[in-house]
């Protein structure tokens with residue numbers, strides 16, 4: 051636990067700018083006097099790409115390595131062809147820094163809206179693999195744009211990659227009161243990757259007899275997310291299934307405005323990166339309508355990762371208290387940030 | 397419109413047997429006197445595999461071609477390794493008979509349970525591609541079972557395959573009152589396949605100026621399925637995304653017990669196959685708890701496909717009326733089948 055935090059900040063596109071400002075505000079408010087916070091902002095995203103054609107130059111990738119952590123707002127803009135910034139910047143960071151644990155907690159806070167009738171108890175965490183699967187960029191297109199085009203996408207899965215994330219998920223499950231871990235895949239169709247995942251899941255599980263395990267196909271899992279979300283504790287899954295399930299999880303737990311995430315490299319070899327699950331929402335950028343809570347909760351995940359558990363809890367408690375008092379009155383991005391900063395400081 | 401129907405019946409595993417019996421009961425009741433129904437049952441599934449090691453022998457695949465349509469119950473049993481029956485029987489049929497339109501309507505009938513608060517209006521249909529994508533079985537595993545294992549799954553997509561299903565979806569959208577078509581993919585990550593899908597979607601769309609179009613990433617689509625399902629009319633999507641989204645759709649519209657599907661070959665070169673979306677549910681097999689409604693609604697889709705629109709509507713109306721009168725009292729599989737048969741006959 052160091053007495054300084056050297057943070058890289060990538061506000062990115064759209065509401066990314068606005069929500070990151072609030073995240074930093076709350077971070078500054080929660081840090082004790084004796085912890086020195088240094089931040090460096092990186093100008094990356096759509097505007098940079100339009101100006102220079104660059105997404106993430108080597109020099110900046112190199113510079114980012116020196117930080118203790120990265121706080122990212124959002125990446126993506128309709129003025130940039132789909133995939134350019136996602137692959138060239140966001141996924142490039144996740145892969146270059148080997149963020150193999152993409153951690154996405156889902157919790158239904160009191161007094162928040164859920165589209166689910168009957169308000170089930172929801173408190174689970176998805177451990178999404180972050181460096182393999184269909185996200186590797188492996189694939190191609192032949193005879194592009196012609197009626198004879200063939201396009202492939204290759205999901206690449208290694209025992210090395212699966213074992214480490216599965217182990218991380220068992221550790222997390224073992225540390226939680228309910229100690230339950232669910233593997234989600236589609237091993238009745240994707241038999242090669244699916245069986246490898248299942249075998250490794252079973253093998254590693256023998257080292258964690260205290261953890262109850264379960265397997266669900268991804269299609270069936272979506273059903274339980276809406277009919278019985280309380281059945282989940284920790285979920286471990288592939289990169290793409292994790293992407294899909296965590297948006298659904300956000301939707302059933304108060305909305306995407308509350309969903310935090312950490313792209314974690316548990317070895318510490320490279321800085322981990324924390325970001326709200328939501329996107330850049332260009333339609334509401336600049337209107338003050340963006341809820342910065344997901345970013346603030348991502349700052350809490352970051353502090354936990356940096357060994358500052360008590361500060362993480364302080365932020366999470368502040369968010370819970372803030373949500374409990376919401377009555378539907380509109381508060382701007384800035385006002386919500388102010389309120390949370392005041393709570394964590396007090 | 398022929399005056400006879402030569403139907404292949406594959407009850408399959410678990411509750412497949414029970415629900416198919418009710419589907420046939422309702423079919424017999426709805427058919428006019430002058431339509432001759434011939435059925436041949438095929439003994440395929442887990443029991444056959446245990447007995448002979450066969451999933452779908454060539455002779456039976458050949459024999460199936462002679463039928464006007466196939467009615468299938470469910471495939472899969474925990475006593476058989478995951479994937480053996482799915483790949484060797486169910487998917488083999490879909491691929492061999494070129495069922496490129498996997499049609500899955502979702503409708504929230506009056507008086508049915510939905511986990512969604514506020515009961516939104518839901519009435520959309522998913523056109524799931526059925527012969528490509530990650531379902532081709534393309535992939536493999538190297539150094540299987542060792543710490544150095546690499547497993548791949550290749551999603552194969554062709555302009556030929558995408559264009560025909562996209563066109564089918566536009567036709568369906570154009571024929572519906574709202575005339576709206578949404579493409580769901582993940583073209584910010586799966587850039588090769590995703591861009592091909594999007595380009596073809598846009599190109600074919602120029603021939604259907606009366607159809608309003610929309611694009612959603614699959615993760616965002618799951619959010620709208622629970623927060624705003626009324627925004628959807630027709631959805632066209634890839635094989636795997638369609639698999640995931642239609643289970644979610646079933647969950648929000650009265651449950652998987654009501655979800656019907658058709659694996660359709662619109663050219664008529666091979667028989668189309670109709671099946672409930674649910675699985676074999678071995679936990680409730682033999683208890684009489686299975687709801688045969690999804691199978692009965694699949695029979696309606698079959699009749700529509702065979703040019704018997706008025707009979708399809710008669711079944712759908714009977715289901716709606718039956719659901720409207722449900723009051724939570726338990727009725728066995730058989731009783732529900734009887735009630736529906738009585739309604740369509742009357």
Ligand SMILES: CC(C)[C@H](C(=O)O)[C@@H](O)C(=O)O
Pocket residue numbers: 126136140141293327584585615
């Ligand atoms: C923007 C996109 C590349 C990204 C992903 O698919 O991982 C996003 O959806 C997420 O979940 O963080």
Ligand SMILES: CC(C)[C@H](C(=O)O)[C@@H](O)C(=O)O
Pocket residue numbers: 238239269472482483486487639673
């Ligand atoms: C059983 C399985 C192979 C199948 C699929 O994935 O297509 C099922 O989930 C379905 O949706 O019909």
